[in-house]
Amino acid sequence: MTQRLQLGFVFIIIHMSFGYLLYPKLTYSLTKSGHWGIVLSYGLLQLILIAIYKKGLNYFPQKDMIDIFLTMGRWAAFIFLVPYAINLNALIAMNIRAHAEDIISIFLIRTPYWAVLVLLFLISTYTAIKGLSTILRASAVFFFSINLFVIFVIASSSVNFQLQNALPAWPLSLDFLWNVKFLYLMGFSAILFLGFVPSETNLKFGQLTAAWLYVLFFYLSAVYVPLFIFGQETVTTFVFPMKEAADSVDLSWFVFNRQTLFFGISIIGFNLILNAVKLWMIGQIMQRLFPGRRSKASYWILAFSFISFLFALCVPNKAWIEKLSLMSEGTNVFFTVILPSIIFLYVVFSGRMRSYGET
């Protein structure tokens, strides 16, 4: 039970980390009104994917995703999981890079980004090497402190809310569903992480839905807090709208000058857990696919984190960060759709085969 709760925490933290980065900006570019329509339809689509994924996984109560692919055949595992690991690697690189940019603009204006990258990569790698159980246990502390901060930021920025700024409330059209950018939006999801824990000990679908609703609440807040303060016309000019929103608050009774402090802190927390989980996933994939005496998850994690560090180091500026992030998210969409469906199809197909065999 405790582990389920902690898995839920990690699930929520990972999504919040995505949500507070580029998610609002993409949403603003998709529509001019009724942003909740986008968030909710995104949520619904993800929920359907989760349902398919869970359905597939539940046929193998003691196996995780890698085992399932290995039972399909070694080749299948290689074809699908190795590219996925590479995609994860790119995601990590871009994620840390983008977060580093945000952190620098909040705290360390004059520090070069590589220094922050070194710090973030070291901690993430260390956490990933310590394994999932460590991540799960740490996530409880992270979850509560981060949520406290985020809720504080949301609550304090409500001073500047002008609710009319978010009007009109109804979406103008549903065109955004066919927009490529909406697909990118789908990439802000880490549901595949759930497959790395055998479904016996994993979250049940109902619990997942609850966690997902919580996540959606925060996605809505990430989209609407800047909108309430600045309005659609202004908000599209920002790179990190949530940061600007937190920056606009001036609490006279407070010790600190800037609320952004807390937003920055929560971003660091999100980022560490997110990247640790991703690195751990890579480690699991590579270790199982290339078994050998010297093939240890920790070596793979070290190697991959070094590669993504170099990759992140090479990205020159914000424009490139945005472009490359979108590209890696786009590829992630491909995997978040393909992998659950394949497991599901495999279950349906092999189940049918078995029933034929019996008759």
Added chain:
Amino acid sequence: MANLVQEMKRTFADHDDFLILDTQFNGAAIYLIGFNTLIDFPKSNFYVRQMAERSASIEELLQNLGEQLDVDAGELKKAVLDGNLVVISENERNAIMQPFPQSLRRNIDEPRNESPIQGPLDAFGEDIDLNIGLIRKRLGTELLCHCSYQVGELVKQRISMLYIRGKVQSALIEKIDRQLKQIERDIETIDDLDKYFGHRKLSPVSHLFVTEVPFQAVHLLKKNRIVLLLENQPFALVFPHLISDMLSTANDRNHPLGLSIMIRTLRVMGVFITLVLPALYVALTTVNPDVLKIDLALFIAESREGIPLTPVLETLTMTVLVDLITEAIVRLPKSVGPTITMVGGIVLGQAMVEAKLVSNLLVIVITLMLIASSVVVGVQNALYIRSLKYPVFILASVFGIVGLISGLAIICIYLASLTSLGIPYMTFRYKGKEDIR
């Protein structure tokens, strides 16, 4: 004289406190052999004489006196070393008897390292049997199990394991049993024992929680833990050591629930302040003054005006100084301690501020930190929290607030990664039976 006696004499020729006392019984000589530093000879002799009067023959006397009869020379030597009295008669019969020991133990005393308020005041002593007795007296149930071990290379030392059957997973008990039986080296300190519970060479966190108070030990036994007792060590070692041990004692609950929650909250704050405060000072003065309100920023700037040391160096000096003073006071006899506190704390602190070596704000910060670091339960825990503030401090001095937060994150992750025999250190709900992962 009997050969056996001669042999004993030869073996212990280098021991001046080795004594052979010969008395007569029905005309035959009997020898009482032992160390006079361990045995109260006059009393024992008197007892032997009294027994002799009631016995008809030498065989009967030996039977009356001894627990073991007619053992070989090796056993006899061991018995002598263990502080027993060996009785040998002329015709080579022998017996090992429990003598009146010299009193080498202090009485049940008040705890020295913990000071329970409004709670039982007895503490564990050096005598392991006494310690077990203290626990048994409070837990009069047949479910309290006691396993005894004799381990060591040079000296065999007694280790006792106590647990309540049905509360602790039997797999865990078997694991510990295996670990304790493996011990081949001498166990002198807690750290020696610690090594057998898993590799944690440089870790500041021990596998075992130390308590001096039987009340606490019994409380933890009831909370599904295992208590280990080492001979000649005046405390109980509780396994597994959990993070909640730092924050709560059994004694808290002698207060109403609301108050005990407040006390525990204060302890959490204490831990937090100890870790954060010096780092926060450095972060705010060197890297991130922009997050401060302008008046506070100017106030700090004014207090730092004209101080030659950089904030990093200044804070480092003061934290190390404070840790030095704390350590010095512990080592010093009680009569000198207060003087050092006076000179070190007040005079030196005052002088440093007046000489403009450190800012007066920092002195406040450091004092606050020192006070905060002492609120946690257990000397060992206080020490490790104090040691963990340095990495946070170093990170904060480079990265400011970012470093401070990532330092805290690293500590959190590090503590989360600790397990002892598969039991995580950071569990808040330790259930024993089911919840062990």
Added chain:
Amino acid sequence: MERLNLSKLIFALLSLILLCGCWDIKAINERSLPLVMGISKKNDEKYQVTLTLPVTRVKGKTRIITEKGESVSEVLGQLRSNVEDAIDYSQIRLILIDAPLAANHLEWRKMFHYLMSSKDIPSIALVAITDENIEQMFSKMSKQGLSGTALYDFFNKGAGWAPDVSNTRIWEVYQNLFSYTNDIAVPVVHSSEDTILKFKGSAVLKNGKVTANISPSENQLVRLFQHHHFIRNTENLGFATIFVVNSHLKNKPSITNHIPQVASDLFIKISILERDEGVSNSLVIDELEKRIEKRFNDMFKQTQINKTDIFGFGQLFRTRIPYDDLHSWRDKYYPKLIVNFRVHATME
């Protein structure tokens, strides 16, 4: 695993040592923290930036530095290299802009784009406009004992204390550069002999363009409509002085045939402080209602001519006008807007 950890530890320590002695580290007493920044542009087409820096060595003392350059960012850079301490712009509380520069629409936009995107300057810094010479004004201000809170307090007295003083922050000005339906008022201040600043009313901006100046009492109405702040103040009617205890505004927007309409009702509760002999309650109430209605109507007419939606009526029509048409609110709809402003005063 054990060896790995150790090597990682060493690596971490090494990188830390590498990182030591770096970029953002500067002790707080080695930083100069400017409080007020004045920006002006004289005829010579160069920006002139003036800063007041508190001197931490002497309590309560400030000094003023000035520099000229092609752009604000350039001047700030120059100042940074010229002053002995490192200037940290993160504590700037007030940005004073001189009136000619504020009137220049393009410069204003450019400047606020910079101020908002600058990582140093906080977006919560207050903005004010002044007609006077900024350097002289600064020296007068510092004579009055300028401090961070003094400025903050000046603009944040709270509606209960000084309802006519308003404040505007950088992010609000920035938002106004883009907003389709809302305009803002930036306070206009003067220096004074015995107080830090003197409030002179507000300049009304439309997408970063100054279109009118309003007096402090008009400013009260703006604040009422924009922020729904209570007006708690005294009003002299000539034959009586009343005190407004409580106020409450209700807006009902509607749109018919592309003509927007707002039924606006202001409910106020008053108590009469003093009055001439024989003046009845109803007379006072009538007079007050007429007075406020007239004040509003005059002002509203003026803003309609200027096409500046200072009251933020556009916000009410965001759902009623199709979004694609919203950007033409000020030009197409606002001049046609009909506001039925009624004041309902009651005695306490």
